[in-house]
Amino acid sequence: MYDAIVVGARCAGAPSALLLARAGYRVLLLDRSAYGSDTLSTHLVHQPGIAALARWGVLDQIRASGCPPLERTVYEVADIRIDGCAGGVAGQRAKYAPRRRVLDALLVDAAVRAGAEYRERCRVTALLRNRTGRVVGVEGRHRDRHFTEHARLVIGADGMRSTVARLVAAPCTVRHPLMTCAYHTYWHDVPADGVELYERPGAWVAAVRTNDDATLVQAYFPQSRFEEVRTDARRAYEEQIRTTAPSLHERLLGSEPTERLHGTGDQQNFFRQATGPGWVLVGDAGHHKDSVTARGISDAFQQAEALAAELANVLADDPARLDAALARFAETRDATMAPGYQGTLGVARLAPPHEQRLALLRAVRSDPELVATYLDVVAGVVSADALYTPKLLALL
Ligand SMILES: Cc1cc2nc3c(=O)[nH]c(=O)nc-3n(C[C@H](O)[C@H](O)[C@H](O)COP(=O)(O)OP(=O)(O)OC[C@H]3O[C@@H](n4cnc5c(N)ncnc54)[C@H](O)[C@@H]3O)c2cc1C
Known part of the structure; x- marks a missing residue:
C-alpha cells in the first residue's frame, strides 16, 4: 500500500x-x-520555475548540464524594441531552457x-x-x-x-478553442541573445539557447492556418521567421537545423x-x-x-x-x-496589438526599471497591476 x-x-x-x-x-x-x-x-522555464528548481536542489545540475542562463530578453513588436532583464524572484533573475x-x-x-x-x-x-x-x-x-x-x-x-x-x-x-499551431527545431552556430521574442499580427517567433550549444527557434501560426502550414511546414516555418524576425532569419541563413521540425496543432x-x-x-x-x-x-x-x-x-x-x-x-x-x-x-489570438498596448510598451522601453517589471509580468513573477506605478502613469 x-x-x-x-x-x-x-x-x-x-x-x-x-x-x-x-x-x-x-x-x-x-x-x-x-x-x-x-x-x-x-x-523555456521562467524565473518562478527556476526558483522552484533552486529550492528543490536541482538548479545546480541544470547548470552543470551546460544549459546557459538566459538573463536578457529582447522583444520586438511593431516599431518597438524592449531590451532588458527581469527583476526576477528569490534571487533568480535568469530563465533557463533545458x-x-x-x-x-x-x-x-x-x-x-x-x-x-x-x-x-x-x-x-x-x-x-x-x-x-x-x-x-x-x-x-x-x-x-x-x-x-x-x-x-x-x-x-x-x-x-x-x-x-x-x-x-x-x-x-x-x-x-484551439488558437495556434507551432513548429520548432534546433540550430547550431546561430548566436541568440538570451530570450528573443518577435510578434506581428498572425505570427509569433521565439529563440532560446538550450543544451548542446544549440538555439531553439519556434514559430507560431494561427490555428486557422494549420492544414495549410502542415503541408509544407519547413517552408512555412522559414517564411514565418523571415517575415516576423528578419534579424534572426539572417543569422539562420547558411545553417541547417540539427533535427527535424517538431510541431503540433493540438x-x-x-x-x-x-x-x-x-x-x-x-x-x-x-x-x-x-x-x-x-x-x-x-x-x-x-x-x-x-x-x-x-x-x-x-x-x-x-x-x-x-x-x-x-x-x-x-x-x-x-x-x-x-x-x-x-x-x-x-x-x-495572434491579433494585431491594440494601440493602448503599444503606448504602454513605448513608455516601458525607455526605462530599465519599467522594463524589468514588464518582464516580471511576462514571467508570471508579478501581476500586471504592478506595472502601473506613478512613473509609468506619468509616461503614458
Ligand atoms: C510545442 C510546445 C511547446 C512548449 N513550450 C513550453 C515552454 O517553452 N515552456 C513551458 O513552461 N512549457 C512549454 N510547453 C508546455 C509544457 O511542455 C507542459 O506544460 C509540461 O510538459 C507539463 O508537464 P506535465 O508533467 O503536466 O505533462 P507532460 O510533460 O505531458 O508529462 C506527462 C507524462 O505522463 C506520461 N503518461 C501519460 N499517460 C500515461 C499512462 N497512462 N501511464 C503512465 N504514464 C503516462 C507521459 O508519458 C508523460 O511522460 C510546451 C508545450 C508544447 C506542446
Whole structure:
C-alpha cells in the first residue's frame, strides 16, 4: 500500500513525488515512457520555475548540464524594441531552457533520491475502486507484465491527454478553442541573445539557447492556418521567421537545423475538475493552455508545490480530511492559474496589438526599471497591476 501513486514522471509528476517523498510519504512514480526521453516542448522555464528548481536542489545540475542562463530578453513588436532583464524572484533573475530529456531526468533523479520508487515504461490502463467507488489504486502494464498497485491517493500527472482524467471522467470546467499551431527545431552556430521574442499580427517567433550549444527557434501560426502550414511546414516555418524576425532569419541563413521540425496543432485550452474521491490531477492533466507564453512547466511546478503543501499532514489521515485538502488544492489551482490562462489566450489570438498596448510598451522601453517589471509580468513573477506605478502613469 502506497500513500500516493503518481502517474506521469515529468514536470508535474516528478516534483509531486519528490515533495511527497521528502514529507515522509511512501510514493510510487510511474511513467509509460523511458527515463530520460524527450517530449514536445520549447523548454523555456521562467524565473518562478527556476526558483522552484533552486529550492528543490536541482538548479545546480541544470547548470552543470551546460544549459546557459538566459538573463536578457529582447522583444520586438511593431516599431518597438524592449531590451532588458527581469527583476526576477528569490534571487533568480535568469530563465533557463533545458532540453526536456535533461530536465525531466534530473527531476526523476531528485524524486528517487528523496525516496520515491520509480518505474519507467509502466503504463496505467485502469483505476482500482473500493465499494463506495473511491479510487484506491491503479492497474496497467509494466514492460510486458500486468500489475496492480494500491494507494490512498492516485495523482494524475499524465499530461493534456490524461488517462487518469479519462478514467475518472473529469469534466472540463472551462474550455476555449484551439488558437495556434507551432513548429520548432534546433540550430547550431546561430548566436541568440538570451530570450528573443518577435510578434506581428498572425505570427509569433521565439529563440532560446538550450543544451548542446544549440538555439531553439519556434514559430507560431494561427490555428486557422494549420492544414495549410502542415503541408509544407519547413517552408512555412522559414517564411514565418523571415517575415516576423528578419534579424534572426539572417543569422539562420547558411545553417541547417540539427533535427527535424517538431510541431503540433493540438494545444488545448481548458481547466478540468481537479479532484474527486481518491484522485487529483496536476500539471497539464488538469489545466492546459497554449504554449505561446511558455507557462506550462513553471505552472506544473507551482501546482506540485501547492498539492504537497495541502497534503503535508493529511495523506495518511482519514479520507474525509484528505478530500478536504484536495478540494482546497483545487480552489487554489483555479485561482492561481486563472490570470496566466487569460493572459495566454490574449497572446495566442495572434491579433494585431491594440494601440493602448503599444503606448504602454513605448513608455516601458525607455526605462530599465519599467522594463524589468514588464518582464516580471511576462514571467508570471508579478501581476500586471504592478506595472502601473506613478512613473509609468506619468509616461503614458
Ligand atoms: C510545442 C510546445 C511547446 C512548449 N513550450 C513550453 C515552454 O517553452 N515552456 C513551458 O513552461 N512549457 C512549454 N510547453 C508546455 C509544457 O511542455 C507542459 O506544460 C509540461 O510538459 C507539463 O508537464 P506535465 O508533467 O503536466 O505533462 P507532460 O510533460 O505531458 O508529462 C506527462 C507524462 O505522463 C506520461 N503518461 C501519460 N499517460 C500515461 C499512462 N497512462 N501511464 C503512465 N504514464 C503516462 C507521459 O508519458 C508523460 O511522460 C510546451 C508545450 C508544447 C506542446
